[in-house]
Amino acid sequence: MQNAATILAPAIEGFLPGEWDVDLILKTDNLWKVYRSGKLEVSALRGVNFEVLPGEFVAVMGPSGCGKSSLLYVIGGLAQATRGHVLVDGNDMMALSDAARTKLRRHKVGFVFQRFNLLPTLDAYGNIAIAQHIHGNGFDPHRFEVVTSMLKLTDRLHHKPSELSGGEQQRVAIARAIINEPKILLADEPTGNLDTKNSEIVLGMLRQLNRDLGQTIVMITHNPEAAAYAGRVVHMRDGVIVDGVPED
Amino acid sequence: MIGEMILRNVFHRPVRTAISVIAVGVEVMLVILVVGLTSGLLHETAKRVEGVGADLMLQPPSASVFMAFSGAPMPIKIREKLEEMKYVRAVAPVLLQFNASGGLDIVYGIEQETFKAVSGGFVFHEGGELSAPNDILVDDWYAKAKQVKVGQTLRMLDNDFHVAGIVEHGKGARLFVPIQTLQELSGARDKASVFFIKLTRPEHTAAVADELRKVFPRYEIRPLKDFLSLMTSSNLPGLETFINSMIALAVSIGFLVIFLSMYTIIIERTREIGVLKSLGASKGFIVRALLSETAVICGIGIVLGIGMTFGMRAVLTRVFPTLTILVTVDWVLRATLIAVVGGLVGASYPAWLASRKDPIEALSYE
Ligand SMILES: Nc1ncnc2c1ncn2[C@@H]1O[C@H](COP(=O)(O)OP(=O)(O)OP(=O)(O)O)[C@@H](O)[C@H]1O
Ligand SMILES: [Mg+2]
Numbered sequence: 001m002q003n004a005a006t007i008l009a010p011a012i013e014g015f016l017p018g019e020w021d022v023d024l025i026l027k028t029d030n031l032w033k034v035y036r037s038g039k040l041e042v043s044a045l046r047g048v049n050f051e052v053l054p055g056e057f058v059a060v061m062g063p064s065g066c067g068k069s070s071l072l073y074v075i076g077g078l079a080q081a082t083r084g085h086v087l088v089d090g091n092d093m094m095a096l097s098d099a100a101r102t103k104l105r106r107h108k109v110g111f112v113f114q115r116f117n118l119l120p121t122l123d124a125y126g127n128i129a130i131a132q133h134i135h136g137n138g139f140d141p142h143r144f145e146v147v148t149s150m151l152k153l154t155d156r157l158h159h160k161p162s163e164l165s166g167g168e169q170q171r172v173a174i175a176r177a178i179i180n181e182p183k184i185l186l187a188d189e190p191t192g193n194l195d196t197k198n199s200e201i202v203l204g205m206l207r208q209l210n211r212d213l214g215q216t217i218v219m220i221t222h223n224p225e226a227a228a229y230a231g232r233v234v235h236m237r238d239g240v241i242v243d244g245v246p247e248d
Numbered sequence: 249m250i251g252e253m254i255l256r257n258v259f260h261r262p263v264r265t266a267i268s269v270i271a272v273g274v275e276v277m278l279v280i281l282v283v284g285l286t287s288g289l290l291h292e293t294a295k296r297v298e299g300v301g302a303d304l305m306l307q308p309p310s311a312s313v314f315m316a317f318s319g320a321p322m323p324i325k326i327r328e329k330l331e332e333m334k335y336v337r338a339v340a341p342v343l344l345q346f347n348a349s350g351g352l353d354i355v356y357g358i359e360q361e362t363f364k365a366v367s368g369g370f371v372f373h374e375g376g377e378l379s380a381p382n383d384i385l386v387d388d389w390y391a392k393a394k395q396v397k398v399g400q401t402l403r404m405l406d407n408d409f410h411v412a413g414i415v416e417h418g419k420g421a422r423l424f425v426p427i428q429t430l431q432e433l434s435g436a437r438d439k440a441s442v443f444f445i446k447l448t449r450p451e452h453t454a455a456v457a458d459e460l461r462k463v464f465p466r467y468e469i470r471p472l473k474d475f476l477s478l479m480t481s482s483n484l485p486g487l488e489t490f491i492n493s494m495i496a497l498a499v500s501i502g503f504l505v506i507f508l509s510m511y512t513i514i515i516e517r518t519r520e521i522g523v524l525k526s527l528g529a530s531k532g533f534i535v536r537a538l539l540s541e542t543a544v545i546c547g548i549g550i551v552l553g554i555g556m557t558f559g560m561r562a563v564l565t566r567v568f569p570t571l572t573i574l575v576t577v578d579w580v581l582r583a584t585l586i587a588v589v590g591g592l593v594g595a596s597y598p599a600w601l602a603s604r605k606d607p608i609e610a611l612s613y614e
Contacts, residue, residue, distance in 0.1 A: 078526060078607045099530065106528020113611065117523045121256035129249045134529045139249075176527070 024087070025183055025216050026052040026075060031084035033070045033239075044070035046239035047084065052184070057210040057217045059227035062236030068220045071236070072186045075218070076109045077101035089183045106135055110177030110185045114192035116169040118161040124172045125157040128179050135180040147175045150212070151205055167198030171205065178215060185209075187219040191226055203229040254540045257517075264509055265545060271505035272549025272587050277556040278498035279583040280575055284561070286491055288572035294475050299418035301367040302340070302444035302472050303453045306330070309466040311442075321439035326464075330443060333459060335452040338365035341440035343430045347404050347423065353390070355405065356421040357430025366446040367419055374398045375413030378426050384409035385424040387417035393569040405433045422570065444472075499590045502549075506542060506594035514538070514602040521602050522610025531603035538602060542595035543588065550584050 033045035044067040052058055060068050073079040075086055077093055080101075086093040089108050093101060118127045128148065132139050148154055151171040161169050170190055177185055187206070191199035207229045209215040219230060227233045235242050258265055297305075308322050321343060330339045343357035356363075360378050364370075370377075373388050375398035384404070386396050391414045396402060402409045409425065431437050447456055453471050460469045470478065514521065521534060557580075561573045 073608055076526070078611075102525070102528055102530050105526070106530075109528075111526040113526075117519065117526075117611065119253065119520055119523060121260050122253055126249060126252060126256075130253060131527050133249045134524070134527050134533065 023053065024051050025054045025056075025089055026050070026218070027085075027087045028071075028075070029085040029087075031071070031074065031086060032082045033067070033074055033079065034082040044239055045074065045081070048236075048239070048241055050234065050241055052216060052218060054183075054216055055210070055214045057207065057229070057231045058219070059230035059233045060218060060220045060236060061222065061224070061227055061233060064222075066236045067239040068236055069188050070239075072111075072188050072218065072220060075184075076111055076186050077105045078111075107180070108183040110180070110182035112170070112173050112177045112185065112187040112190045114189040116161070116166070116173045116193070118169055118172055118176075120161055123158050123160050124153060124164065124168075124175075127161070127172055128157075128175045131176045131179050137180075140179075143179060143181070147179055150208065151175050165198065166194050167201055170194060170198070170202050174202070174205065174209075178209065178213075183216060185215055185217045187217065189220050189222065191221070191223065199223075199226065250537065250540075254537060254544060257513075257541055258544050264512070268505055268509045268545045269549040269552055272502050272546050272591060273552035273556050275498040275502035275590065276550050276553025276583045276587050277560060278501075279495050279586060280554070280557045280579055281560060281573065282491060282494040282498075283579045284557075284573040284575045285571070286487060287576075288574040291574055292572040294478075296418055296420055298472055298475050299367075300340075300420040300444050300472070301446070303447045303450050304445040304457055304460070305470050305472060306443040306445065306460060306464065307441070307468040307470070309468065311468045321436050321441045322443075322467075324438045324440045327440070327443060329463065330445060330460075333456065333463075335447045335449070335456050336445055337448045338362060338446040340366040340444040340446075341427065342420070342442050342444060343427050343434070343436060343439060344421075344441040345405065345430055345434050353423055354421045355423040355425060355430065357427035358424050359427050363424075363444075366444045370413070370419060371416035373414045373416060375411070378412055378424070380410065380412075381426055381429045382408065382410050383412035383426065385413050385415050386411060387415055387419070387422040389417045389570045390422040405430075407433055495586070499586055502587055502590045503594040506545070506591045507598065509545075510538060510542060510595040510598035511601075513541075514598045514605075517602075518605065518610045518613040521605050522607045522613065525605070525607035526611065534603045535596075535599045538599040539592055539595055542591050542599075546588050546591040549591075550587050553583070553587065554580060 028048050028050045031045050031048040031050075032043065035042045035044060046067075048067075048071055050071070060071065062068050070079065074081045074093070075088065077088075077096075080098075081094060084094070088104060091104055091108075093104070096104065118124075119130065122130065128144065129139060132144070148157065151174060153168070153171055153175060156164060156168055156172075161172070164172065170193075174185075174187075174190070177187075190206070191202055194202060203226055206217060206219065210217050210231070217230070219226070221227050306322075306326070324341050327339050327341050330336055340362040341359065342363070345355045345357065347353045347355050370385065373391075375385075378385060384402055386394075386402070390396065396411055396414070398411050398414060400411050402411055404423070407429075415424075427440070431439060445456070447453060453473070457469050457471060460467070524534060524537075557575060561575065564573060565571050
């Protein structure tokens, strides 16, 4: 157990010299996530050590139930870790209150899910714009234009999610996730619900976002072909990262 | 954009929204109508009693301002004592009787001459004065409402009355019969419920009232000028309770429907709430969004409710022309406030639940 000062002041210069690289956009240190339901305990993460540099596109692979989604949720602050540390852009998630984690997520993290999770009552435009409003800096037409044209959504903006194809919906979801220029984009099997053609389009766009805009991306996938779009692939098994060990 | 989301959500499930809106509308209408009916009734009764034209009235001990609820009648002999008093010009004994057949009406048993002396006489629309024991006078509103014609027979208090005349409304009651007849019918021989006293000059009212208090220490002595202000629901505890329970009932309807509607809304939108949280929406944002949605529903409901109030008033006064429904700005505003507060309180627990949802569970909700 570390003392309180180190947990509360992770960004202070000289803090744990050599151990936390200030250049890292993301670092987890011996990260544990234990789900408790009644007497039952499931350890989804069992000491994950994971680092991402700014501008990286990392794919996380691993068998079902190995803890990939749990890792993403903890990184994005949607769930609280049980033990260990998560540093997102220098901020230790473990030291933050729920409200502060929400704020950090609002300003630094973008999420994309397997199920596109668009708000059904709003059109594509509204789904993207609402993220800007929640972010609080108001509508930024320039950023909106850059993002929507890169994702080739310009002529689909006034359609409801129910009027869009899966690929289009996922592109709207990506636009929504990156509209506020998050430090890191977390995608949980973004092509899991798409056919091959749409998967390729979406993956191509993610790669373009990474290359052209320098967007840092962590993407979970089951599919080696999808993982091939990433610059680096890490593997998980039983709640830990087992780098170098190939997938079953 | 937030506004657009809220509006779209409001109209996303039109039937549910319509039910909530109607519930709020009924709530608002009930509040305004119940208050309007009771205060209309009180106001109208008070105006009619004032319209008798007396300066003072004397009632038996502990009688209510609502004369229909007066206690045991007084011996009519009291009149003689009153007439002897200084400044008293005329004294009209009146016996009151409730007639509950076909509505609630008060019947005045009057002596034609003394009542005329105090009130200045009736204005006849049709027919003429009471001349036989079974004669009855009805006022124009009553005649119109019940379609009563001069010369017809009116069954009332187990007696067949002959309609002798139709008089201008505003002289205490809508129905007048000779006092002896009413005394016999109600077994109150030589009794009166109230004495209306006309003075030589109205300025003497206070002096005569003081004198009366000495002569009739426990009797109720009221200047008629104050009558309107005395006729408030707070002077009748039962009425106050009735109004309050009706308002409570109305508020419960609005509250429960909004509560239930918001409760189903947050279950239905579990995933969306998870999505908003994944976008970094705070608890406050989610509570605000849901309360704004409730406020929109309440707003539409209030407008509808006010419209329904006037519609209902038009229907009621057409069906019951003797009814007075006082719709005051004051109570429209109060009903609005009650509906808004009730709705927001009803929505606040569901909104709080929504804000506390675990985003991961919410996102995996089917
Ligand atoms: N809310 C929860 N309560 C209890 N156990 C959970 C919960 N969420 C996940 N788990 C368990 O934690 C483990 C890791 O789950 P997780 O969803 O992170 O796996 P995953 O690698 O994303 O799997 P998949 O590839 O199927 O999406 C699993 O054993 C799962 O059953
Ligand atoms: Mg998963």
